[in-house]
Amino acid sequence: MRKIIHIDCDCYYAALEVRDFPELRGFPVAVGGQGPRGVLSTCNYEARAFGVRSAMPTARARAMCPGLIIQPSRFDVYRSVSRQMRAIFARYTDQIEPLSLDEAYLDVSDSTAFAGSATRLAEHLRHEIKQELGITVSAGVAPNKYLAKIASDWHKPDGLCVITPDKVAEFVQALPVERLFGVGQKTAERMHQLGFRTCGDLQQASLMTLIDGFGRFGPRLYQLARGEDERPVRTERFAKSLSVEHTYPTDLSDETTCLQQLPTLFEELQRRLAKRTQTGAIERVFVKMRFRSFQQTTVERALPVTEASFTTLMTEAWSRRGEPVRLLGLGVRFAEQASNQQLALFEGLTGGGVNAVHQSPVEFDEAVTEQ
Ligand SMILES: [Mg+2]
Structure with a gap:
């Protein structure tokens, strides 16, 4: 029987804002875009009391909660605290699967800490994170990933929920x-x-x-329905690329119309890049285009991650067929990491891709949020 812990920070970005700017404590605080088309990525519980939620347009949130304090995001801080948190996990296990900056699964089945009690280990991790990083996390303990994740949400915020095998x-x-x-x-x-x-x-x-x-x-x-989930905790989560793409309800008829979509796509790509858990350097950028005929093309270059680069690639992609476009995607490819090179070699020999190491593109009209 396995012992899985799911750790999830409580309104992570907002919690770090309040931690670093103590004058915000007790006030409704959100993190996100402040402009007219801005969207919130998260908010604290004081803001939630007004009905404010993650992924809500900023304007709507302001209307619901006139006193809302909106902080610009500081992803460098969110990433660095995320690394510190992972270092705390690593004191007890090397079986760590990060899901995002503020969430991870730990497989502690073989851990000898606390006489093998996953419950006491989870409590201890919560305590250490609070002491050392100044934020609260919720934890779920269960025999598998699916139940552990539900459990971490059960007594949120700052809570622990344990589902022992006999209680499943x-x-x-x-x-x-x-x-x-x-x-x-x-x-x-x-x-x-x-x-x-x-x-x-x-x-x-x-x-x-x-x-x-x-x-x-x-x-x-x-x-x-039976509480079963065999998925292992995957410690190596190396994405080779990260991309955003969008399928348009009506085909984009010409090059200009395609280029008009670029700023929105680019902004979304930047948001996703800021939140990445992947640490490899960015090597190349690409544009993917699917045409009305379902023919698809990808233009890829070693260029900087700028709107100008994507403009160049998009113009070239368009010129390849010059027909209406159903889908546009922008993405980046990461350099292979040292421990991933064996796999890369294997892929090179077989000429095939390995799906497990691909981070699939995210449709950006699915809100990417953080709880
Ligand atoms: Mg969270």
Whole structure:
């Protein structure tokens, strides 16, 4: 039986703002864009009391909470504290899988600290982070990643929730389907219509029923409903590239229209780059274009990460076919890291890509937020 801890900082960026500017303490604070089209990346609990949320347009948040203090983001600080936090984890385990700057899974199955008690280790980590870094984190302890992540959210903020193996069945029985990863609002509504409100309800359904109702997600749902999740904690999370892309509701008819989309895409790419957990240097930049005919092209160069570089690449990509465009993407490729070189060599020999090391592009109309 494995022991997994999921650590999640409480409103991380906002917490660091309050830590570094103590005069903000007690006031509603958010971090994000201040301009007319700005969006918040996170806010503290004082702001949440007014209904302010992550990914909310700044203007709307200001209307809900006139006293809201909006701090510009300081990703250099967020990244450096994230590294310090990882160093604290590394005192107890090398099985660390960072999910973002403020979240990580630890597999402590083999840890001998605290006589092998994952609960006491989690409490200790929370204590050390608070003492040394001045922020609070919530932790979940469970036999797998899926339950550990739900648990860390259970007693947020500054909380700990432990789901021991003998409590798994009872815990999932009452777990609302909305809490499952991969169940958005639409899927949840569909589940309710079919009479599934909790994982206990889902357990009554056969595998075939779930496949009929939810397609490819069916088998996964069957496992989740039973509290099962075999995914290992992956310590090597080397992305080879990072990109943002957008599929347009109506095709972009000409080069000018494509170039008009560039600033928004570029801004989103910069936001994603600022938050990256990947540490390798950026080697190349690229533009991806998919045309009406579904033909696709990518133009890639060793250029700096600037809007001008992407303008050059986009112009070239357009000229290759000169037909209306359905999808535009901007991205960067990272240099291989030392411990990744074996894999790179292997890839070179087989000529194939290894999906596991790719960070898939993020559709940027899915809000990228931090809780
Ligand atoms: Mg968080």
